[in-house]
Amino acid sequence: MLTYHTWDGEKPSFPSDNDTKGALDVLRWAYDHYEDDIVYACSFGIEGIVLIDLIAKVRPNAEIVFLDTDLHFPETYETIEKVKQQYPSLRIVMKKPHLTLDEQAEQFGAELWKQNPNKCCELRKIIPLREVLTGVTAWISGLRREQSPTRQHVQYLNKDDKFQSIKVCPLIHWTWKDVWNYVYKHELPYNVLHDRGYPSIGCEPCTSPALDINDLRSGRWAGHGKTECGLHL
Ligand code: SF4
Numbered sequence: 001m002l003t004y005h006t007w008d009g010e011k012p013s014f015p016s017d018n019d020t021k022g023a024l025d026v027l028r029w030a031y032d033h034y035e036d037d038i039v040y041a042c043s044f045g046i047e048g049i050v051l052i053d054l055i056a057k058v059r060p061n062a063e064i065v066f067l068d069t070d071l072h073f074p075e076t077y078e079t080i081e082k083v084k085q086q087y088p089s090l091r092i093v094m095k096k097p098h099l100t101l102d103e104q105a106e107q108f109g110a111e112l113w114k115q116n117p118n119k120c121c122e123l124r125k126i127i128p129l130r131e132v133l134t135g136v137t138a139w140i141s142g143l144r145r146e147q148s149p150t151r152q153h154v155q156y157l158n159k160d161d162k163f164q165s166i167k168v169c170p171l172i173h174w175t176w177k178d179v180w181n182y183v184y185k186h187e188l189p190y191n192v193l194h195d196r197g198y199p200s201i202g203c204e205p206c207t208s209p210a211l212d213i214n215d216l217r218s219g220r221w222a223g224h225g226k227t228e229c230g231l232h233l
Helices: 023-034 046-058 074-086 101-108 117-133 176-185 192-196
Strands: 038-041 063-067 091-095 138-140 157-160 165-168
Touching: 023 038, 023 046, 023 138, 023 165, 038 046, 038 117, 046 074, 046 176, 063 117, 074 091, 074 192, 091 117, 101 117
Parallel strands: 038 063, 038 138, 063 091, 138 165
Antiparallel strands: 157 165
16 A cells, blocks of 8 residues: 655654744734634645644634535544544634535536536535635635646735635645654644545545655546646636
8 A cells, every 4th residue: 555655764854843944934924914814724634734733823713614515535524523622722614515415416417526527616615615715815725836737836925816815825835745744743633545545635526546656636536637626726
């Protein structure tokens, strides 16, 4: 079984608690600047776990929103419960789409994610996030430049025309190795699917183990010519 977060011959070592490649400074600035007018939209993948730990140091009662499509893996919901136990003061909100899965099937056809994944993502992720972001000025995302060519130019602060918002990305300089070093060092809970070959975890029907170890998102929407749900386009 491939585990994507291990590497040969090196022990995890993150430089120091103070060296977070700018992430803590960015978060401190963001929460000082936006106060409660900022929300973290978290997928509870491994970058999300790091960000939650950093956010809890800066704003222990921060609002964390999970776009609950009703289609996530059981292991993802279990991870959320573990995070709730570890950070009881964080406000974790499960944001649901307007349509249940049955209603969506009635209106748009069964298993829409197979026929039209863009429409499915719009209904179950993009519209709900837009509703969340209409109430705030800025949102936080765990994008890293290393993740994909489409993310190479992400800045700490980004004008987000899609959601008419400011997108704050504290982890842009973190590597995959940095992320796991931090998780190991601080013994953070994480989704066990990461140990089963899933470096990037989304909805269950659209996520498979990564096909290419050099492309951490290669297990997302495999075979559909789609690499992003649309939140970051
Ligand atoms: Fe639908 Fe797949 Fe998008 Fe989830 S990731 S909202 S199942 S198309």
